[in-house]
Amino acid sequence: MILVDSALAKLKESGKGPIRVGMIGAGFMASGVLLQINTVHQGAMRVVAVANRTPAKAVRAYAEAGQDDAVLCDSAAALARAIEAGHAAVTEDPMLIATSPHVDVLLEVTGAVEEAVGPVLAAIEHGKHVALMNPELDGTLGPLLKAKADKAGVIFTDVDGDQPGVEGNLWRFVKGLGVRPVLCGNIKGLQDPYRTPTTQKAFAERWGQKPAMVTSFADGTKVSFEQAVVANMTGMTVAKRGCHGYTVEAGTPLMEAAKLWDPAELLQGPGIVDYVVGAAPGPGVFVLGTIEHPRQQHYLNLYKLGEGPIYCFYTPYHLCHFEVPTTIARAALFHDATIAPAGGPCVEVVAIAKRDLKAGEVVDELGGYLVYGECEDAGETAKSGHLPIGVAVGATLLRDVKKDAVLTYADVKLPEGRLVDKLRAEQAAMFGLAAAAE
Template sequence: EYGCHVVLDAIGAHKDIVLMNAEVDGTVGPILHRRAKDAGVILTGCDGDQPGVEMNLVRFVRGLGLRPLVCGNIKGLQDEYRTPTTQAGFAAKWGQDPYMVTSFADGTKVSFEQAIVANATGMTVERRGMRGADHHGHVDELTGAYDVEDLERRGGVVDYVVGAQPGPGVFVLATHDDPKQRHYLNLYKLGEGPLYSFYTPYHLCHFEVPNTVARAVLFRDAALQPLGAPTVEVVAVAKEDLPAGTVIDGLGGYHTYGVAERADVTSDEDLLPIGVAEGCRTVRDIPKDAVLTYADVELPSGRLVDRLRIEQAAELPATRVPA
């Protein structure tokens, strides 16, 4: 809610915006980008956070003539039931907010990150929550883990792996149609295909953000933005049993975790985006691990984020992609 106000205030003041907030982008990014474009300002995600690093890698791979089919995020931990209590020690050690670091651990953050990469590339997810496999080898080994024909049919997928190297980085798996170029990719030690692995072994957060600022202001170019209507969104799942009358706490809290889902499924099933879940009151008992729907909650009144969701659904209805 707060991020929506900040972005619209900046657009109203004719200011370019570098958004280091995947949660806002993954909830109402498409309509905010439409508003920014209409106002003649740049609204962009940033270099340095995983989505921006993935998009730079996508551009590099496309520039070589390959077609990206998997955009991946490398995580060290994934446990949907982590809470600010379990993460308090880690947060204190690094001077971080316990709710924020919990959103990293419980999968909410990676779901938002991969959702906005999907929306920027037109990709989708294989299934609710993505594949999210444990893989303790190198990401190069993942070239044999996917069905290329299935990836092609879907238009590519976003995903993540836990425990892989090089961490904490990102990877792109891509293919090439030209036999001669496949010969040279093999010569250059990328293997026989049909998938080839490219990766960036780090993301340097705020160190790289100035590149995005310069890119937006000097070149009127965005590092990361939706193509149009969303293909992937992030929906709220109960982290514990939620009795009727529960007022849902914030991201990375005790009540919910987020999972990536196809935007058309989110729309068809009236699923509750986790970006609007905070402050909602449950109207029935919700069992642990159930995906929440709008019918399960009462929304707080007068919120900007809810008005933007309605506008986004009307003007940019969810893109339908193959299941």
């Protein structure tokens, strides 16, 4: 982003020290972020510590980014010594990073919910900015965490590069033109709710990713979380559970695909989040907007956006880890969030059965074999007792559930003592929604 690059250059030249980043996760995307910071932003930004359940992966991520001096740390004192000495600090315990005074920004890159929320909450409580490459957590507890970050005077944000952040940037750009956004959209190449880690195994191996993670891309869970994050920032909702999710012939120009949405539907209400499968250019994002002034309509027609009343703006790519440092800099230097909830939840992601489920089965990981996620209006989710998929993992089925049915709290027994359930109840109370488990 223009302005951020100048600010980072001035920071590097000033010698005042880099922005100190602590990262949780050392997988495919996290290692890319580390590589990007080490090769592009040296002197202005530094990943001082990485936490991962398998420390060897964090050591390898540092080595692949040109840093082979990793030190394993099992205490706060050891972490502090390693960071102060300029070494790459590696730990199994994310709380050491979340509470360290040597960290300015916590970057969470695991895609987990229950395991991630404790360190994120601790980082906020210890006065750190928090950047998520984790729409699963943001879509489950983002409104509450944003409220807590506001109270602590720190930034809570999802990242540039991931689709929600790119959509958030585009939404702000369109609003800045004086055009009213009426739809925020995501461009997908595949959508099949019945995909599993078995069907996605070969693709995952080809790209060095986890089968469950790429399954969540294919089965709609990931895009649902991404669009829920966008809805919670913009105040938008969904046209229906699961969105319209139009599918077009591969390569159909986005400007043509955008005509599938009914202008009459878009022009009323707060706007909607949605996605399209097969449009080009992909995998980008788009915003549909409207403007009433006839002279401005004339100008937009001149600039090849058509006669209206709906105009299509798009970003033809999202570059994931390449853009994450921009979010870190925006938070640390400008106190600006790329994308964050504006208030209470507008859209939730509910769990839906991938097949006929039997009593006694335990819901597996996101992108697993039992459930997929779809967007639903937050008020309807609360009213109907629907089970958010971010809460569903680890739950035991109390009764049979038919394929494609939405799971409810009454269908399952939740694991005891989880922080996510406590915080969901707190979020519901804060924003006047029905208590999560009632």
